[in-house]
Amino acid sequence: MPIPTLRERVPRRVFRACARVALAAGLTAAAAGCGSSGSASIADVSTVPDLDLSAVKMLSLGPNESFGVMSTGVYALADDGITRVDIRTGLQLWKIASTGAPPEQGKIQVLDRGHVLLAGWQGTPGLTAYDTTSGKRMWDTQAEQWFESDSATGQFVHFDPRTGEQRWSVDPGTLGCATPLPKDLPALFDSDAPSLAEGPGVVVFRCAAPDSRTIVGGLDRTTGSTVWHRDLPEKGNFLRGPGRMAIVMTEGTVDTVDMADGASLGTRKAASDKEFRALLADGSSLTMDSYVIADDTEMRLQAPDGTVRWSVPLDATKEEMQPLMVSSRNAVFLLMRENSGAKVWLVAYDTKSGKRTVVIGPGATAAGEKPSLTMNLDISRTRLYPAPWGLLVTGPDNGYATIPKR
Numbered sequence: 001m002p003i004p005t006l007r008e009r010v011p012r013r014v015f016r017a018c019a020r021v022a023l024a025a026g027l028t029a030a031a032a033g034c035g036s037s038g039s040a041s042i043a044d045v046s047t048v049p050d051l052d053l054s055a056v057k058m059l060s061l062g063p064n065e066s067f068g069v070m071s072t073g074v075y076a077l078a079d080d081g082i083t084r085v086d087i088r089t090g091l092q093l094w095k096i097a098s099t100g101a102p103p104e105q106g107k108i109q110v111l112d113r114g115h116v117l118l119a120g121w122q123g124t125p126g127l128t129a130y131d132t133t134s135g136k137r138m139w140d141t142q143a144e145q146w147f148e149s150d151s152a153t154g155q156f157v158h159f160d161p162r163t164g165e166q167r168w169s170v171d172p173g174t175l176g177c178a179t180p181l182p183k184d185l186p187a188l189f190d191s192d193a194p195s196l197a198e199g200p201g202v203v204v205f206r207c208a209a210p211d212s213r214t215i216v217g218g219l220d221r222t223t224g225s226t227v228w229h230r231d232l233p234e235k236g237n238f239l240r241g242p243g244r245m246a247i248v249m250t251e252g253t254v255d256t257v258d259m260a261d262g263a264s265l266g267t268r269k270a271a272s273d274k275e276f277r278a279l280l281a282d283g284s285s286l287t288m289d290s291y292v293i294a295d296d297t298e299m300r301l302q303a304p305d306g307t308v309r310w311s312v313p314l315d316a317t318k319e320e321m322q323p324l325m326v327s328s329r330n331a332v333f334l335l336m337r338e339n340s341g342a343k344v345w346l347v348a349y350d351t352k353s354g355k356r357t358v359v360i361g362p363g364a365t366a367a368g369e370k371p372s373l374t375m376n377l378d379i380s381r382t383r384l385y386p387a388p389w390g391l392l393v394t395g396p397d398n399g400y401a402t403i404p405k406r
Contacts, residue, residue, distance in 0.1 A: 050329045050405060051406060056401055058401055059090055059402050065079070070117065071114030082096040083095045088404075106120075111129070112161035116132060118146060126143065151181055151196060156203070175215060175229070199260065202219055202228075204216070204218050206238055215229070215230070216230050217230060218262060229262070240259070242325055243386075244260050249270060253268070268304065274291070276296075280332060281329075288323075293320050297315075312349065321334050322334060333359075358370065359371060360375050362374065377393075390404040
């Protein structure tokens with residue numbers, strides 16, 4: 001069952017490609033990534049708002065090498081430059097023209113919760129930051145890599161994404177971390193190494209204490225002051241989820257934590273290895289009994305304390321359901337494929353009632369459900385990208401759609 005999700009037992013180094021800095025938009029489907037490599041990068045956002053599922057519409061990005069979401073819309077990369085596309089009209093709002101070389105996909109980052117675009121150009125040293133509203137240049141650096149938060153100096157350091165200048169530096173030893181820190185941060189919240197990640201209003205840190213405990217906490221993005229601090233036992237673990245969410249695992253229990261302030265939203269028993277569980281942006285979990293589709297007869301939405309909010313029956317002989325680790329305040333999203341063919345639909349379940357809505361698809365389902373938008377999707381290539389304005393949905397053959405906020 002090839003469904004990307006935040007598992008409760010994650011192999012070491014699984015996030016190695018995203019060392020040092022994470023995207024707080026969350027690990028959504030297979031779309032989460034650092035920068036851009038032929039697919040979208042994700043803006044730093046906390047929670048997708050309520051969505052108007054009936055207002056979904058096609059979006060034209062034109063020919064592009066890569067794309068991504070920002071707080072102000074969508075950007076697209078092509079040989080002649082970077083453009084910002086209006087999500088309502090598809091019109092170009094600004095363009096950063098190439099100056100002798102095309103933009104380099106691997107050097108594109110969305111910073112400051114989607115308000116800053118950091119870009120580099122092929123064969124050209126350095127990086128340039130642009131305001132995502134106006135497209136105007138903000139600052140430059142000769143560095144080939146730039147991170148909002150870093151520990152290369154042995155300190156926890158945070159930089160202002162609007163100026164490129166250092167905001168603050170915190171000695172990890174004052175937080176209880178074992179020092180000196182390793183020179184390289186090998187993985188995002190690896191089980192045996194310190195790490196930093198951009199969170200909702202905070203920089204979230206994790207480090208080992210001298211007595212084998214693990215320490216996690218949040219530092220204010222503006223001042224570096226400690227917002228929250230938590231000690232974990234030797235076998236405790238801390239894993240980030242989508243939006244503001246994280247989970248703390250200790251001795252067979254799972255505590256869902258709001259990374260903004262470290263508050264617990266609820267504690268439950270740890271899931272079995274067989275159970276599929278996708279942590280959602282509000283701390284709830286979409287749960288099935290197995291990663292094997294044929295074995296699943298029910299899908300549940302569970303609160304952080306394990307309470308079942310609603311459940312719906314599943315019948316793998318009629319349709320296969322592939323959950324996506326993307327949700328809004330009012331909807332949970334899955335890809336549905338009928339066993340009678342290869343056609344795929346994007347369906348949403350209401351987070352309060354479990355009512356199902358067919359949002360996008362090639363036509364009516366076998367049950368007669370008509371999608372709000374007729375558009376082809378692909379089970380392996382369709383992705384959802386969250387932003388403050390809603391969701392960007394990708395399909396095959398350069399097809400895109402947007403679901404706006406309500």
